[in-house]
Amino acid sequence: MDIRTPIGQAVFLVSISCIIGFGSNLVKGDAIPWIAPELEIADSIMPETESNDPVLLAISLTQAKNLFDDGILFVDARDDGYYTAGHIQGALKNAFLMELIFSIEAIQEKNVPLVVYCGDPGCGDSEDLAYDLQDSGFNKLYVFKGGWLEWSKAEYPSETDE
Structure with a gap:
């Protein structure tokens, strides 16, 4: 692929962006998980509506x-x-x-x-x-x-x- 063409430049920039994004996610202490963790069954529930905590x-x-x-x-x-x-x-x-x-x-x-x-x-x-x-x-x-x-x-x- 020729990096001098607009398509080549776009592919190059997207590739570099992905590498930087994935790399920074790997080294961060509070990294975004690749796969969402499965919900575990709660021991107890409190369906109160007073709090706005999610x-x-x-x-x-x-x-x-x-x-x-x-x-x-x-x-x-x-x-x-x-x-x-x-x-x-x-x-x-x-x-x-x-x-x-x-x-x-x-x-x-x-x-x-x-x-x-x-x-x-x-x-x-x-x-x-x-x-x-x-x-x-x-x-x-x-x-x-x-x-x-x-x-x-x-x-x-x-x-x-x-």
């Missing part, structure tokens, strides 16, 4: 049921077809992100706890959605790792849209 924790089935019983809003991160076939009672459907945000804001403020869940413990959509919601200003987020699979096996309140 919370993003994974929760167990028991913790999810306790939050459900406390009237905390649930958001289903699965696709429409799965949601329609069955979901946690009262859970909001994951639509387009902005539509979902407007739906949540019509019900509650951003500092009120939310539980996000997916299909099963191996599904990462709930974490992805939780991070998106966190980036949108929601600061009390709980990810129910067991998801619909554990909830339905426990025969907790659910509903369908069929």
Whole structure:
């Protein structure tokens, strides 16, 4: 590749920038992780709304049921077809992100706890959605790792849209 051409110069500059960026990240004491750490199940949860400190924790089935019983809003991160076939009672459907945000804001403020869940413990959509919601200003987020699979096996309140 000829570095004297505009394309060659662009490739050269991007390459040098990447090398410098990755290199500086490696030597920094507070480096940005290459892969986000997996959320661990919280030992305990405090769904108070007084503080604006951000919370993003994974929760167990028991913790999810306790939050459900406390009237905390649930958001289903699965696709429409799965949601329609069955979901946690009262859970909001994951639509387009902005539509979902407007739906949540019509019900509650951003500092009120939310539980996000997916299909099963191996599904990462709930974490992805939780991070998106966190980036949108929601600061009390709980990810129910067991998801619909554990909830339905426990025969907790659910509903369908069929």
